[in-house]
Amino acid sequence: MADISQHGPKGLDATRAHYLALVQKRRLYGGITLAIFGLLLVSGFMLADERNAGGFWNGLPHMFDFPTDVVADTLPRLHLLPEHLLTYLPALLETINIAAVSTLLGAVAAMVFSLLSTRGLARWPRAIPLFRRMMDIMRAVPEIVIALMLIFVLGGGPVPAMIAIAFHTAGALGKLFSEVAENADLKPVEGLSSVGATWTQRMWLGVIPQVAPNWLSYGLLRFEINIRASAILGFVGAGGIGYELKNAMSWGQGKFDEAAAIFILLFLTIVLFDQLSSMARHKLAGPGAH
Amino acid sequence: MDLAARYAEAETAISRKKLLAFAVPGLILLYFIYIFFAFDVPGLIDRARPENAQILLRDTWSYKTHVTRDNRNGELSYAVEGERKGAYPEDERPDWVSGSGETTMIDLGRGRVATFLPGNAVELVIPGERTIEARLDGRRVATNLSEPYPDYVSVSNSRLQVTLPGARLTFTRSRSETFRYFTGWELFFFTLDSPYHGHGLGSILFGAQIDPERGNIAGAWHDFWQNPMWMHSAVAWAMFETVLMAFLGTFGAAIISLPIAFMAAKNFAPFAAVRFAFRRVFDFLRGVDGLIWTIVLSRAFGPGPLTGSLAILLTDTGSFGKMFSEALENVDKKQIEGVASTGAARLHRYRFGVIPQVAPVLLSQVLYYLESNTRSATIIGAITGGGIGLLLTQAMITQKDWEEVTYYIVLVVLMVMLMDGLSGWLRRRLIKGE
Numbered sequence: 001m002a003d004i005s006q007h008g009p010k011g012l013d014a015t016r017a018h019y020l021a022l023v024q025k026r027r028l029y030g031g032i033t034l035a036i037f038g039l040l041l042v043s044g045f046m047l048a049d050e051r052n053a054g055g056f057w058n059g060l061p062h063m064f065d066f067p068t069d070v071v072a073d074t075l076p077r078l079h080l081l082p083e084h085l086l087t088y089l090p091a092l093l094e095t096i097n098i099a100a101v102s103t104l105l106g107a108v109a110a111m112v113f114s115l116l117s118t119r120g121l122a123r124w125p126r127a128i129p130l131f132r133r134m135m136d137i138m139r140a141v142p143e144i145v146i147a148l149m150l151i152f153v154l155g156g157g158p159v160p161a162m163i164a165i166a167f168h169t170a171g172a173l174g175k176l177f178s179e180v181a182e183n184a185d186l187k188p189v190e191g192l193s194s195v196g197a198t199w200t201q202r203m204w205l206g207v208i209p210q211v212a213p214n215w216l217s218y219g220l221l222r223f224e225i226n227i228r229a230s231a232i233l234g235f236v237g238a239g240g241i242g243y244e245l246k247n248a249m250s251w252g253q254g255k256f257d258e259a260a261a262i263f264i265l266l267f268l269t270i271v272l273f274d275q276l277s278s279m280a281r282h283k284l285a286g287p288g289a290h
Numbered sequence: 291m292d293l294a295a296r297y298a299e300a301e302t303a304i305s306r307k308k309l310l311a312f313a314v315p316g317l318i319l320l321y322f323i324y325i326f327f328a329f330d331v332p333g334l335i336d337r338a339r340p341e342n343a344q345i346l347l348r349d350t351w352s353y354k355t356h357v358t359r360d361n362r363n364g365e366l367s368y369a370v371e372g373e374r375k376g377a378y379p380e381d382e383r384p385d386w387v388s389g390s391g392e393t394t395m396i397d398l399g400r401g402r403v404a405t406f407l408p409g410n411a412v413e414l415v416i417p418g419e420r421t422i423e424a425r426l427d428g429r430r431v432a433t434n435l436s437e438p439y440p441d442y443v444s445v446s447n448s449r450l451q452v453t454l455p456g457a458r459l460t461f462t463r464s465r466s467e468t469f470r471y472f473t474g475w476e477l478f479f480f481t482l483d484s485p486y487h488g489h490g491l492g493s494i495l496f497g498a499q500i501d502p503e504r505g506n507i508a509g510a511w512h513d514f515w516q517n518p519m520w521m522h523s524a525v526a527w528a529m530f531e532t533v534l535m536a537f538l539g540t541f542g543a544a545i546i547s548l549p550i551a552f553m554a555a556k557n558f559a560p561f562a563a564v565r566f567a568f569r570r571v572f573d574f575l576r577g578v579d580g581l582i583w584t585i586v587l588s589r590a591f592g593p594g595p596l597t598g599s600l601a602i603l604l605t606d607t608g609s610f611g612k613m614f615s616e617a618l619e620n621v622d623k624k625q626i627e628g629v630a631s632t633g634a635a636r637l638h639r640y641r642f643g644v645i646p647q648v649a650p651v652l653l654s655q656v657l658y659y660l661e662s663n664t665r666s667a668t669i670i671g672a673i674t675g676g677g678i679g680l681l682l683t684q685a686m687i688t689q690k691d692w693e694e695v696t697y698y699i700v701l702v703v704l705m706v707m708l709m710d711g712l713s714g715w716l717r718r719r720l721i722k723g724e
Contacts, residue, residue, distance in 0.1 A: 041541055041542065044538050047595075048596040051595055052592060052596035066589035140704075141703055144669045144679065153342045232673075245585075270577045
């Protein structure tokens, strides 16, 4: 290398210098970006620390206080644990049901929305931007907002959570479904339209069979996310295991054994569905899929 | 295979598909029927309070102004939403209130007029209806009404309440009160005690000095920003805190999980046991879930944005760890070998052979999570007590400031859409290099 640059044509030197300068500039920019990013992150943590009620370094030694309390309350009453687990099983079932129904309802709505907002498939091509904006808004509304409003109108229970999660799911899945449908082969659709099929028939027989595995896989992923969402919504008053957890927590220290049972149930459920859906998704879409 | 066997095979395949086409919707329908009863939907319809929906809808786009007389000392007060923060200054009152001395006439719109009369009496004139009169008889509320009462009136010994479309009159021992609804979000910019109330943007920017002690722009900005009714500065802080939680949680998790993901990837982890252990750690972090992490951490760190950030960070370390290690398992060996052939050390092999391959995938996942975590941060904020989630739940729990709830919802939706746009834009810029 050194030989070439010494004896070679002059142009090479200039090219090399230019290249090195470019590399240096690129490294500099990259370095500056990284430094700014690091600075943002560190100052962000310091700011969050400052605005927190208890500081990070004060709290760190107490990080395991609560888990220790829970274990300490549970161990002497270990024989009651199976009973507690059984007590909270219906609440857990309710949480899973909320997630399942809202995933189903949301997925059905998402199917319609996604087909209506996919180029080449839409029933009314001019309305594509309208349906896309609608999905954007549905996706952006956090579940807690709708859940709390519906609790005000309908009272507490699983239905507000179900509607809230279904609403968000429709928007979130709609976008993903539409991305899948965009890549669908249009030939079956054309074939169907040549024999006079209506829009619904073209979609049902021409598009859905093509996209079903991918859609199902996204739906399963959403179901897993929705189990977490329905547990957390329960904590703000929407029924299910989250609500029971809130009650169990409010009984305070010395009675955390019921909370421990709920923690165990919740953890096992999430891990179980996580593994199941990941296995099913690998089967449906092959390894390496989302 | 002969033709008959093929026919038979096709027949069974088709009939299986036919069965499936009916069985799946049928099962879903059965499940919905079960849910209908399990969630007690019929009971819910009974318990639902549609009048609350009405309040909610009306309050989102309107406000009410209260006129109250203290029946003990005859003192009158005027306040938006009946709150001290929205009170009219000492010598001012709404222009739909008239009268002097002990008689006050309040125009409730559509020809309806309520009058506070001397001697603790009130009168309400409704066009086309009988005039309602009430007065305090000792400790009792006496009215000129007799049964059956019209459905917009409720009367007892201690209270008369007349609820009209867009207005209400309440008369009790201690006070006479009316309020009237108006369209809009009143006092959004300035409360009534601010000198800038009622001035347009033009007259603040270019007009004469309004408050002799302060410059127009600085004074107006201060009064707007510190508006006690809408608390713009607190809301802005809360929004910032929510974004901060999402930002710190997401990128903190990404930075922590990247090196650990190497230990959980088949082609990088030295021992199967190490790999197994790290994978279980990721599964554990993810399985415990944001809700439980939030509870555990808020016991240690107290309420605030740090707790929320750490809860997101812990959950997402699990998610990212799993995704990153899967991405690392799919890297192309050739590039690493190429870098190794130049005599690069292990760290250099990773830096130049692996990272450039996986960076786009990882970055796009991280940016996707950033948007989704903005929404999670709203919920986590509601539980730990930080950010816009806290303001939102507080405003909802009081069940009266629905216009503020609407304002927060609009802000949250805009914030999430903005983060969505930002993360999409960054993804396109950084990954496709557009």
